Amino acid sequence: MAQAATLSAPAPAVVPLDEVLPWAVFAGFILLSLLYLVGMDQGATSLITGSMVHEFVHDGRHLLGFPCH
Secondary structure (H helix, E strand, O other): OOOOOOOOOOOOOOOOHHHHHHHHHHHHHHHHHHHHHHHHOOOOOOOOOOOHHHHHOHHHHHHHOOOOO
């Protein structure tokens, strides 16, 4: 008789924190930058002069629930 092969469950890969942390910080910076551009660039506290950024992300502001006028 042939023996049945036993299948073991795959073990998850262990990723050290020092490899994940720089990517997490980078992703957080990008997400906060996008949040600023979409949600808080109103003109009064704007880091970018003019209204080009506001008009570019205008529909996205409404989609995400940010009031702008």
